Amino acid sequence: MSGPAAAGPARRERLGLPRARGAGPLLTAALVxxxxxxxxxxxxxLYFLDTTRVSLPVIGLALSAAAALALPCSALFGPLVDRLGAHRSVVLANLAQAAGFLGYLQADSAExxxxxxxxxxxxxNLFWAANGALVAQVWEPDDRRRWFGLxxxxxxxxxxxGALLSSTLxxxxxxxxxxxxxxxxxxxxxxxxxxxxxxxxxxxxxxATEPAPPAFPPPAPAPRGYRQVLADRRFAALNAATVLFVLCLLGPxxxxxxxxxxxxGQPAWVAGALLAANTALVVVLQTPLTEFLRVHRSARLLRLAAGLFAVSFALFWAAAPPRGAVWTTLSLATGLACYTAGEIVCSPVLTDLVATLAPAHLRGRYFALNQTSWSLAAVVTPTLLTRLLTAGPAALWATLLTAAAIAWALTPAIEAPTARR
Structure with a gap:
């Protein structure tokens, strides 16, 4: 095929966009x-402060308790996704979240x-356990990382x-x-x-998804369920690295x-501008950079991401006083660029590796257990980082630098042979 007829697919591939025919409802639901x-x-x-008589520390404690109580649920959701199916589980997850936010309209106490x-x-937690399994089920490996990026x-x-609209409304x-x-x-x-x-x-x-029937009697079946998942050493290394990468992702x-x-001592708009720039860069660059880097091995990409995070944390640390205004601005802007690049590189790779390591009949359990790693980091990060910042910028950024270095060291143990491109 040549000429204008081939221009569309070629342009789509350069931008890192997957074949999206028939996937309009999935993309629309993600946007909505x-x-x-x-x-x-x-x-x-602010909503809970305005609509209840509960104090801010107690509100924070109630939300942290909710996150901690929901943490073990991810392990229970794995068998649910494998039995109910990823598609139905995603729908159920959306309904559960809708019910929760409707409940917030009547929430007048900490309980x-x-x-x-x-x-x-x-x-x-159910959504993220099922969503990755759904992408792995519907799209072939060559298109899967593009879908995670998109x-x-x-x-x-x-x-x-939504955040921009809420700041106005x-x-x-x-x-x-x-x-x-x-x-x-x-x-x-x-x-x-x-x-x-x-x-x-x-x-x-x-x-494309099922191996050819063997020409000889198969060996005795391997342990199924979570016994098989927990016996996967590469997956255990991935989960350990995931906690560290999520700490790096959530920190800034x-x-x-x-x-x-x-x-x-900078004005608040500086922080707002940095976070807005991060969002804009991810939206614009996520799919083309994912496509550009997809020829590289997963472990190499994770090492690159860990290195970018480390550089970004060092630059944020270097912005601390007594530096001049120009140096502070330059350090913050460059640090944000490195952090955003690391975020773009590692996020699709982490999810794609779960799909690569997981057998088809255990995808729900693999994604559920990996989601537990994300949730654990999300529970620990706010308390850890606020206490570190109270101790001083050096304690904060040195800890995040250490997390990035350990994540870098773990990456060689993660990659499955079939993930090498």
């Missing part, structure tokens, strides 16, 4: 539910905040637009505005569930605003 989350989540603490927060967090870009776009932080945003988020999950429930994903060709978005304003 991330848009709703972007609307509500930046306003969440109710924790209860409905548990429902929201458990729904999130879905991540779409979700960043939705979250960024909830500028006066009134209880009515908060309830509108909570209801809008619940509606976004209901709409996403409706879109996905009417979507009928195709299965990849059997020849969580702590940068406080660091820039309190430790560096």
């Amino acid at each position: 539910d991330s848009l709703g989350s972007g609307l509500f989540l930046p306003y969440a603490l 109710r905040i924790a209860a409905f927060g548990f429902l929201v967090t458990a729904g999130q 879905l991540r870009a779409v979700r960043n776009l939705g979250t960024g637009v 909830a500028a006066d932080t009134s209880p009515t505005d908060g309830r509108v945003l909570a209801a809008a988020n619940a509606a976004s999950f209901l709409l996403a569930a409706a879109l996905l429930s009417h979507w009928h994903p195709h299965d990849p060709p059997a020849a 978005p969580l702590i940068l605003a406080v660091y820039v304003t309190r430790s560096l």
